[in-house]
Amino acid sequence: MAKKIGVTMEVGNDGVAVITISNPPVNSLASPIISGLKEKFRDANQRIDVKAIVLIGNNGRFSGGFDINVFQQVHKTGDLSLMPEVSVELVCNLMEDSRKPLVAAVEGLALGGGLELAMACHARVAAPKAQLGLPELTLGVIPGFGGTQRLPRLVGLAKATDMILLSKSISSEEGQKLGLIDALVPPGDVLSTSRKWALDIAEGRKPFLRSLHRTDKIGSLSEARAILKTSRQLAKKIAPNMPQHHACIEVIEEGIIHGGYSGVLKEAEVFKQLVLSDTAKGLVHVFFAQRATSKVPNVTDVGLKPRPIKKVAVIGGGLMGSGIATALLLSNIRVVLKEINSEYLMKGIKSVEANMKGLVSRGKLTQDKAGKALSLFKGVLDYTEFKDVDMVIEAVIENIQLKQNIFKEIEKVCSPHCILASNTSTIDLDVIGEKTNSKDRIVGAHFFSPAHLMPLLEIVRSKNTSAQVILDLMAVGKAIKKVPVVVGNCIGFAVNRTFFPYSQAAHMLANLGVDLFRIDSVITSFGLPLGPFQLGDLAGHGIGLAVGPIYAKVYGDRMFRSPMTELLLKSGRNGKINGKGYYIYEKGSKPKPDPSVLSVVEESRKLTNIMPGGKPISVSDKEIVEMILFPVVNEACRVLDEGVVIRASDLDIASVLGMSFPSYRGGIVFWADTVGPKYIYERLKRLSETYGSFFKPSRYLEERAMNGMLLSESKSSRSRL
């Protein structure tokens, strides 16, 4: 059925015109909506039978903001004229400066442009639990319908800058306390109360307030300057490589110094510049890429319904198992945690409790909710409880035989509908399920550490995994607030496979004589939160050593073998786990580079002996980025070529959420396309001539470079999905 898009107006006997926005599912402000709003506001202002106006969104949602598809069209075409020149005409002239009072009837959500329209009304009546916010900065732009000026005038400068810079939304309950919402009423009363409120303003019983003209919440100029100084420090900390945060503060400041109208004009100007920035392009891409992951051909489009998953068994209470159990419990799913002896079980239970405690102490969870979650948790030493679980997630060490035995056992004790999932990060699923007759219900549920915090869930399907099982796991993933990305089966799957050259390239550079702390610092300046050496410290170096041979077996032709990890472990450094790796870890302080590790590096350099003429190479920061990330792009090309992901943008999301690749660069493939496949190909070719096959460009990259194609352009692939 075609969705009904448009703006309607109905004038009641009370003289109130109700203007309704309809654009399912979130009433986004697409071009026909904007022109419809202009037309209806003009009409309502002219009609003599209209005394007052109420603005509402259809189907219980006020509006999710400006239509983000328009940004994408502007990015594809470079054509700014696709953006409406409406900020002042619609929001100031037709709405806020209207002679007839206007009330926003807010239900469900008012985000971005949606909240900005509501703030241009003369009062706001809301239903409980409506979501209110200005998340534009997450898209690389700033609010463009006057939000930078009206929000500070309604809630105060400190709260407004906090909400805008951190893209934090608030509930209508909090909105009422702050003065953003004038009345909070039961959902069924929102429209009737709004009508009455609008008439009360029209007839002088309530004040006719124009947000842009208000000054009561702004404070003195010196107070405002102090708040903006703190905001600038915050922006520097949270978004060092992004332009929109600082630009937004400048725009807010303009309004404080020269008045709200001047601020609105500057806002439109800055918006225009930002919408075409690389940051906006990357972030808008990520917005749509994330939503695309929930569309899996032959799984989500064949009429299947997810089955309820109420009880899950987790096998293994180590770091991963306890994190997974925590994530499930937090979403009210009953969990049984199985271990092989009481000592390990107690450790697992304590880890889950510690995870909850950590969330409570950071204010992310109430004590009450933590208690409720833990009441759904049980530790066990045998399989008795497994008979009625809906899913098992195995999270033991990466040992093929152990996993095969576990799957053989659980096949016997669980019901035939039970999903059998493995949290392996590396091992082929077909191998894990080899000894069972249940291959259709075996699936990979690859969480990222710490599993209760990291947002990605890589769902690995083998050729035999049924569509129903994939759909069920996707639903569980969403229920526990993860972003599930469905990928094909291969060693390392999509994320770890794409990123295995990351640390190897770093090791090669260090062995070529580049300072390892400089490498980490260059990579963090590029935007990854941790450089490769600090990341290794965090994961623990034992893991790298354990999975290395598994990778070597299949990808050995393009691996750099560095003795550094082994030497590091021999010198008693296992990273953060034991307080000492490349860095020193002391409780309560930031990791410090450990100069004494340089003797380990020297030993490694002697063994590899790859420095040309025995002398350290000289490289620029740009070259360091290229030598570390172009091999990652090269492996991403192989992942695309083999059809391990459904679409290139899935790999972008997986890299952003699984590896913390900077979202403002759009993900690994998007970034590579921005740099240019031809440039990357030529650089890798040169590097491979100097340093060997580790850098050899893949066939896919070469083809794309030669044919002037983007890496993300789809092709008929040899899909594994």
Ligand SMILES: CCCCCCCCCCC[C@H](O)CC(=O)SCCNC(=O)CCNC(=O)[C@H](O)C(C)(C)COP(=O)(O)OP(=O)(O)OC[C@H]1O[C@@H](n2cnc3c(N)ncnc32)[C@H](O)[C@@H]1OP(=O)(O)O
């Ligand atoms: C010449 C230049 C002059 C300059 C003048 C300035 C003019 C321009 C002014 C712009 C003004 C404005 O300040 C800018 C904005 O408003 S930007 C948008 C701000 N809003 C957001 O960022 C909200 C984004 N959306 C969400 O956070 C969530 O989608 C949600 C609204 C909370 C709903 O979440 P949920 O229920 O989980 O559903 P989904 O996320 O899956 O979304 C469902 C589908 O809806 C699509 N969607 C959502 N929001 C938008 C949107 N704003 N625009 C377009 N589409 C949207 C989403 O993609 C899903 O679609 P599919 O089902 O197809 O995947």
